Amino acid sequence: MTPRRRRHGFTLIELMIVLAVIAILVSIAYPSYREYVIRTHRTEGKALLAEVSGRLERCFTRHSAYDHADCVAAATATSEGGWYRVTADPVSASAYTLRAAPQRTQATDDARCGTLTLTHVGVRGHTGTPPTGYVCW
Numbered sequence: 001m002t003p004r005r006r007r008h009g010f011t012l013i014e015l016m017i018v019l020a021v022i023a024i025l026v027s028i029a030y031p032s033y034r035e036y037v038i039r040t041h042r043t044e045g046k047a048l049l050a051e052v053s054g055r056l057e058r059c060f061t062r063h064s065a066y067d068h069a070d071c072v073a074a075a076t077a078t079s080e081g082g083w084y085r086v087t088a089d090p091v092s093a094s095a096y097t098l099r100a101a102p103q104r105t106q107a108t109d110d111a112r113c114g115t116l117t118l119t120h121v122g123v124r125g126h127t128g129t130p131p132t133g134y135v136c137w
Contacts, residue, residue: 038110045084045100046137049118052077052086052098056120065093066120078103084116095120112136 052075059071066088075088075096084100100116101107113136114128126136 034109038106041081041083041102041106042110042113042116042136044079044081045086045102045106045116048077048079048084048086049098049100049116052088053118053120056088056096056098066096067091067093 055074056066056071059068059074060066062068063071065071072088072091075086075091075098077086078084079086079100083103083106085103086098086100088096088098090097096119098118100118102110102115110128112128112130112134113126115126116136117123117125117127119125124137128136130136
């Protein structure tokens with residue numbers, strides 16, 4: 001009797017099972033990852049809105065009007081990563097509305113929240129129509 005030779009390697013069935021398990025894990029993890037990235041970019045837009053609002057408030061303190069030339073110049077900015085662009089529309093002597101418009105792929109990926117808004121009294125809003133329970137702010 002000759003001893004049996006030991007086989008080395010994997011069978012095709014074993015490899016297919018491993019690939020199926022990996023595919024299932026990726027199909028679960030990738031949407032969660034995308035949602036996390038979208039929320040992170042949105043946080044960048046919210047931070048920029050707060051920064052520009054602070055600039056306008058400091059300008060109002062100095063000039064007693066939001067529509068002073070220095071204030072209007074301080075009312076536009078682009079976020080550090082370039083995902084949001086903030087503009088003030090409209091700006092009057094006593095009020096403003098800031099709009100953070102999503103840029104690049106964020107504009108299509110975050111259609112649920114759309115453009116974020118912030119007024120001079122701190123009222124937050126958005127132009128999108130998120131599903132019930134979804135929080136944009």
